[in-house]
Amino acid sequence: MPTISVKGVEMPSSPIRKLVPFAEKAKKDGKKIYHLNIGQPDIETPSNVLNKLKNIDDKVIAYSNSVGTIGLREEVKKYFSQINISVETENIVVTTGGSEALLFGFLSCFNPEDEIIIPEPFYANYNGFATAAGITVKTITSKMENGFALPPISSIEKLITNKTKGILICNPGNPTGTVYTKEELLELKTIVQQRDLFLFADEVYREFCYDGLEHTSVLSFNDLNENVILIDSISKRYSMCGSRIGVLISKNKEVIQAVTKFAQARLSPPTVSQILAEEAFKTPNTYINTVISEYQTRRDIVVDRLSKMKGVKTAKPTGAFYTVAELPVNDTDEFCQWLLESFSHKNETVMMAPASGFYSNPELGKKQVRIAYVLNNNDLNKAMDCLEEALKQYNA
């Protein structure tokens, strides 16, 4: 029997995945589960997109251009011009989700064993793409106490070696829900320029900023044109996670050239999804405004409920649709499993993501969970009822 690859062995599996069999068992047993464990919104896809889906008259579902249809890339360009960022269609490569954008970006910019610095806690799948590309992740830890703000630049500087080739930020942050300030990003810019690094910015939650906060995109820093690789996606913005349409944007021509070759090898992104994505960008702004205000209400509910639970701490998130909460338990991997396996409140329970998978050192997340507030207010309150009751029982 031939042996599989080292990457195949070392490829990380997130702690959420380990919970899935327990969730399936609970469901089978008739228990209702409130899913706060994954960033899959319950929000409807815009009606114009759903209408478009019923009106596609293609007779052959054919390959498209490897870098994406020109119609979609023009919509992406228009979208950015509306937020005062100028990009050309040739700066844009349409990818199969933000995921593929990250993979192609890593493969195009980094050599095996190159190092990339990421503030943690961070989206666990970054580890997967790093493993696939053979690169090493170095982390700087951000703290709940100051709202998971960008750690001081001096702490980033300390991590830089001759193998450091890039920095990756997620803004607004998954799992933290933190929106970086312009000042923080300007500090980051300085070090990126001084050390001539690639700056990967995952901005898929760009619109999801609350309390009137304004988002700053690193794509607006024109003196970083050769450094910035922007990762974007329609998944969250238009509640179209399943369409798998993302984009990689860069003004660095060599990067786009390399990414284009990876895109050509896999032929093209899905055609129907691109037709729908092009339509999605034509969605009236009222849609996203309603969605954002809905999420702000949900955030308020979650933060309010958590603040009233004994021993629970959370930073009030300013963006995305996640919050990281510290719970009065020793091991959230065990607690989250117990919630599914052994607990029920009115025959219901709640599923959350243990935070151990969001840190390079799992111990740092042992008392934390990520809560995705992707349910309506009523369900969210019931989920919080479950958590509140569960903590009482678990600690009794």
Added chain:
Amino acid sequence: MPTISVKGVEMPSSPIRKLVPFAEKAKKDGKKIYHLNIGQPDIETPSNVLNKLKNIDDKVIAYSNSVGTIGLREEVKKYFSQINISVETENIVVTTGGSEALLFGFLSCFNPEDEIIIPEPFYANYNGFATAAGITVKTITSKMENGFALPPISSIEKLITNKTKGILICNPGNPTGTVYTKEELLELKTIVQQRDLFLFADEVYREFCYDGLEHTSVLSFNDLNENVILIDSISKRYSMCGSRIGVLISKNKEVIQAVTKFAQARLSPPTVSQILAEEAFKTPNTYINTVISEYQTRRDIVVDRLSKMKGVKTAKPTGAFYTVAELPVNDTDEFCQWLLESFSHKNETVMMAPASGFYSNPELGKKQVRIAYVLNNNDLNKAMDCLEEALKQYNA
């Protein structure tokens, strides 16, 4: 300005890509181009699939299971049982096209610098996935004289080093159109077992066998269960190239476990495409039978026309929808460019794929082209008129 990766530089770009600007210019100038350069069939997607597309009632285009929906995997299982091959849903990972199946398979099975043996001429994008995974391609050359049959096993054996970890075949072959016999495959099986290699088999053209020839899938060799990684796709079978739905199938549990982790990192394959793919497998057999007989007629036209052109040679292909032809020119890269740039016959011309990109040593393909017979009989004849006339002019 930070430098891009070595892979980004070395990532191959196929010779067809270099022709694209010339094709665009020709089109702009009002010249009609017969596209025999790409495996994009003109055949309509089955009507049941197009109907399904208009009747998807999802309100949220949501993520699916990372390894594909259970409904689709059950259809794949059923499809294989109809050709007397037993696979279970847990042997199947749905991927974003056969392309992603190859990438995940390579990353899961091979370490950087491992060697994989591929009979050439081969599908140029295998080079891209090998580059992405950092593995080395070693080739054995098959010859037009004997219909691009599998080269003798002794020649494969000679290539095996302590770094050799696998063999990749494409059956029926792109670009050769060759269907391997059961005897050839049994010989291959022996060496795979003796050396304990992974055997990757790209069988996306499985149904496309002519003259009553029967296809043998390596998945039917039960004593190769731990070795075989099958790559399949609905792209050609149901003329759904743009849906980007493929599958990786293996009975080797470690391989599936590793592939699953790569699949989880990128979340899921496109959801609408999977709904359509599930429907595609329910297409009545009359569809594929009609398609195959159509392609056999097309093959006959192309081979007949080529055989009447002075100095042109081709092996009569027995499968897929390609043939490799040797032309009486010194450099088909130049000739194919000339066809687009300088030639026209009744204001029409033909685009073909120079074969240099299908060989490790481009010189071996310098006199060859790949012709994809993906047009209707009338257009195919007109395309052949162009080629015939072009060869006369080019050599005058």
